Amino acid sequence: MLQKKICLLGAFGVGKTSLVRRYVDTIFSDTYLTTVGVKIDKKVMAVGSEEVALIIWDIAGEDAVAAVRVSYLRGAAGYLLVVDGTRPETLETAASIQGRITAEIGAVPFLALLNKADLVDDWALPPERIQALEAEGWTFRRTSAKTGDSVEESFAELATLVTAKQQ
Ligand SMILES: Nc1nc2c(ncn2[C@@H]2O[C@H](COP(=O)(O)OP(=O)(O)OP(=O)(O)O)[C@@H](O)[C@H]2O)c(=O)[nH]1
Ligand SMILES: [Mg+2]
Numbered sequence: 001m002l003q004k005k006i007c008l009l010g011a012f013g014v015g016k017t018s019l020v021r022r023y024v025d026t027i028f029s030d031t032y033l034t035t036v037g038v039k040i041d042k043k044v045m046a047v048g049s050e051e052v053a054l055i056i057w058d059i060a061g062e063d064a065v066a067a068v069r070v071s072y073l074r075g076a077a078g079y080l081l082v083v084d085g086t087r088p089e090t091l092e093t094a095a096s097i098q099g100r101i102t103a104e105i106g107a108v109p110f111l112a113l114l115n116k117a118d119l120v121d122d123w124a125l126p127p128e129r130i131q132a133l134e135a136e137g138w139t140f141r142r143t144s145a146k147t148g149d150s151v152e153e154s155f156a157e158l159a160t161l162v163t164a165k166q167q
Contacts, residue, residue: 001044001051001052001053002050002051002052002053002163003052003053003055004052004053004054004055004077004078004159004162004163005055005057005075005076005077006054006055006056006057006076006077006078006079006080006158006159006162007056007057007059007072007073007076007078007079007080008020008056008057008058008059008079008080008082009059009062009068009079009080009081009082009094009097009101010061010062010081010082010083010084010090010093010094010097011061011062011083011084011087011089011090011093011094012034012060012061012062013032013034013061013084014061014082014083014084014087014090014115014116015082015084015115015116015143015145016035016058016059016061016080016082017033017035017039017058018115018145018146019080019082019113019115019143019145019151020039020041020056020058021145022145022148022151023043023056023151023152023155024041024043024056026148028145028146028148034060034061035058035059035060035061036060037059037060038057038058038059038060038072039057039058040055040056040057040058041055041056041058042054042055042056043056043155045155045156045159047156047159047160047163048160048163050163052159052163054155054159057072057076059072062093062097067100068097068100070100070104073101073104073105074105076105076108077108077109077162078108078109078110078158078161078162079101079108079110079158080110080111080112080113080154080155080158081094081097081098081110081111081112081113082094082112082113082115083112083113083114083115083125084115084116085114085115085116085117085119085120085122085123085124085125085142086116086119086122086123086124087124088124088125088126088129091125091129091130091133094112095133098110098138108162109158109161109162110158111139111140111141111154111157111158111161112133112138112139112140112141113140113141113142113143113154114140114141114142114143115142115143115144115145116144116145116146117142117143117144117147117149117150118144118146118147118149141153141154141157
């Protein structure tokens with residue numbers, strides 16, 4: 001079976017672990033337990049007529065002092081860059097991670113997830129910044145790990161991108 005490693009990246013507390021839990025186990029918890037290092041999950045899904053095993057690396061968030069370890073990214077076919085829609089600074093963290101990744105592992109497919117879409121009333125992301133990143137080639141999806149909104153679809157979209165790239 002085709003196996004593809006994908007990574008979840010982004011600032012602390014944006015919802016990386018919650019998105020994986022929603023996708024793999026169909027559950028959500030309000031309790032925040034920060035990820036230490038990395039946690040690896042696996043989920044098999046169909047992409048067209050093919051079965052693909054997604055090996056999902058849920059990587060600890062980063063901030064000014066703790067950068068994502070490059071060694072975790074090796075062999076990744078693609079990644080989800082997660083932003084907390086209620087904290088605009090997490091969009092800048094994502095932009096900085098994105099710059100570094102392209103330098104380290106090359107231009108592999110990615111999707112930017114604006115997570116916590118259920119809290120949309122508290123959103124504070126500058127639309128012009130989103131547009132500027134779209135102009136640089138970013139694709140944004142709005143997700144909620146809490147309601148499940150667009151979570152399955154986003155993983156499926158990335159799986160399709162990383163599978164198509166190989167053929
Ligand atoms: N309302 C709402 N809360 C969310 C959502 N996703 C995550 N959270 C909450 O945000 C907090 C952080 O979620 P985590 O999934 O642990 O975030 P993380 O990105 O894995 O954090 P680190 O492992 O520390 O980098 C938790 O309290 C979650 O319940 C969402 O879509 N909506
Ligand atoms: Mg986590």
